[in-house]
Amino acid sequence: MPSFISIENLSKVYQNGHIALNGVDLDIEEGELIALLGPNGAGKTTLISIICGLVRPSSGSVTVDGHDIIRDYQHTRKLIGLVPQELPIEPFESVIKTVNFSRGLFGKTPNPAYIDQLLSDLSLSDKKYSQIKALSGGMKRRLLIAKALSHEPRVLFLDEPTAGVDVNLRKETWDLIHRLRENGVTIILTTHYIEEAEEMADRVAVINNGSIIVVERKAELMQKMGxxxxxxxxxxxxxxxxxxxxxxxxxxxxxxxxxxxxxxxxxxxxxxxxxxxxxxxxxxxxxxxxxxxSSLEDIFMDLVDERVEILEHAESKYASNS
Ligand SMILES: Nc1ncnc2c1ncn2[C@@H]1O[C@H](COP(=O)(O)OP(=O)(O)OP(=O)(O)O)[C@@H](O)[C@H]1O
Ligand SMILES: [Mg+2]
The missing domain is CATH 3.30.70 (Alpha-Beta Plaits)
Known part of the structure; x- marks a missing residue:
C-alpha cells in the first residue's frame, strides 16, 4: 500500500529558471508529525505549495491517500488544510465569517459546534465577531490555523506556524498541534525554531538547496549525529x-x-x-x-554546513576541470 502522502522525484523550476526543488522523494505515513527544516530559500514553501495544488510541479508526482494531486485535485485538496506562511486575510471580515467561508469552500455543511470548539481551542472565542484588522499578529496567525482546520482535514500543513508569535502563544500552538495529532491528523510543519521540531516531530526532514539531505526519526537522528x-x-x-x-x-x-x-x-x-x-x-x-x-539545532547546523562544504568542493573541482 502506498504511503498516505507519497512524493516521488519532485522537481520545480520557476519561470525565471530558478531550481527550487530538485528530485525530492518523501513518504509520509498517516498520523505522523514531520518537521521540514531548512534555511531560507531551501524550498520548503515550494514543496508544501505543490502538495496543496498552489504551485505546479515541473516533474515528478505526489499522491495523497492514493490520489494524484493534479488529476484528483478536488479529492486531495479536501483532505488538506494549509496554514500559509504569509497572512492573506481580508481585513474587514469578522473571524467567524472568515472561518465559515473557508469551510464552505470545501463543500462542507455548516457545523457551528465544531467551529466554536475550534475557536475555543485557539483562544479566539472572545474575538469571534471581531474584524480581522482588530486582531494582533499572533491572533491572525491563530485565525489562519482555524481557517485551515475549518473543513476538518486529515492532513495539516503548517508553514512557519509560530513565526512572530510570543512564547506563551507558541506553547499554546504546540499544545493544539499535539491534540490534533492525538486525533490522528497528519501534520507537516516547517519551522526555523528548531526547538519546535525537537519538541514535536516524529521525523525530521532537512531540506537544503531544493534537495532533502536527511530524513530520519528524530530520536535516531539525535542519537546518530549527536x-x-x-x-x-x-x-x-x-x-x-x-x-x-x-x-x-x-x-x-x-x-x-x-x-x-x-x-x-x-x-x-x-x-x-x-x-x-x-x-x-x-x-x-x-x-x-x-x-x-548536542541539540537538534547543532545537528542541523552541521548538516547544512557540511552540505555547503560538499557543494563548494564539487564546484571548485568542476571549475578546475573545465
Ligand atoms: N514564484 C517564484 N518565482 C521564482 N522563484 C521563486 C518563486 N517562489 C520561490 N522562489 C525561489 O525558490 C526558492 C525556494 O523558495 P521557498 O519559498 O520554497 O523557500 P523556503 O524554504 O520556504 O524559504 P523560507 O524559509 O525563507 O520561507 C528561493 O530561492 C526562492 O527565491
Ligand atoms: Mg517558506
Missing amino acids: QKQMFLELQQPMPQIPEQLGDYDLYTQENGTILVYNYETTRKRTGITSLLKDLSSMQISFRDLRTEQ
Whole structure:
C-alpha cells in the first residue's frame, strides 16, 4: 500500500529558471508529525505549495491517500488544510465569517459546534465577531490555523506556524498541534525554531538547496549525529593541551580554565574513565564537571554546513576541470 502522502522525484523550476526543488522523494505515513527544516530559500514553501495544488510541479508526482494531486485535485485538496506562511486575510471580515467561508469552500455543511470548539481551542472565542484588522499578529496567525482546520482535514500543513508569535502563544500552538495529532491528523510543519521540531516531530526532514539531505526519526537522528561534551572546570588554567592527551578530542575555553572533551554518544566506550585517569596521573585537577548533549539545532547546523562544504568542493573541482 502506498504511503498516505507519497512524493516521488519532485522537481520545480520557476519561470525565471530558478531550481527550487530538485528530485525530492518523501513518504509520509498517516498520523505522523514531520518537521521540514531548512534555511531560507531551501524550498520548503515550494514543496508544501505543490502538495496543496498552489504551485505546479515541473516533474515528478505526489499522491495523497492514493490520489494524484493534479488529476484528483478536488479529492486531495479536501483532505488538506494549509496554514500559509504569509497572512492573506481580508481585513474587514469578522473571524467567524472568515472561518465559515473557508469551510464552505470545501463543500462542507455548516457545523457551528465544531467551529466554536475550534475557536475555543485557539483562544479566539472572545474575538469571534471581531474584524480581522482588530486582531494582533499572533491572533491572525491563530485565525489562519482555524481557517485551515475549518473543513476538518486529515492532513495539516503548517508553514512557519509560530513565526512572530510570543512564547506563551507558541506553547499554546504546540499544545493544539499535539491534540490534533492525538486525533490522528497528519501534520507537516516547517519551522526555523528548531526547538519546535525537537519538541514535536516524529521525523525530521532537512531540506537544503531544493534537495532533502536527511530524513530520519528524530530520536535516531539525535542519537546518530549527536555528540556529547564534557566540561571540566580546572583548578589551574591550561595554556595548551598537553601532548600526552593528544589522543582525545579536547579543547579549552575561557583562557584555558575550562577543558572541553567531545565524545560520541553511539560509541560503546566514551573514553571518559581513561581521560579522567590520565588527568589524575598528570596531576591536573578540576573543581567541577558537567556534560551536555548536542541539540537538534547543532545537528542541523552541521548538516547544512557540511552540505555547503560538499557543494563548494564539487564546484571548485568542476571549475578546475573545465
Ligand atoms: N514564484 C517564484 N518565482 C521564482 N522563484 C521563486 C518563486 N517562489 C520561490 N522562489 C525561489 O525558490 C526558492 C525556494 O523558495 P521557498 O519559498 O520554497 O523557500 P523556503 O524554504 O520556504 O524559504 P523560507 O524559509 O525563507 O520561507 C528561493 O530561492 C526562492 O527565491
Ligand atoms: Mg517558506
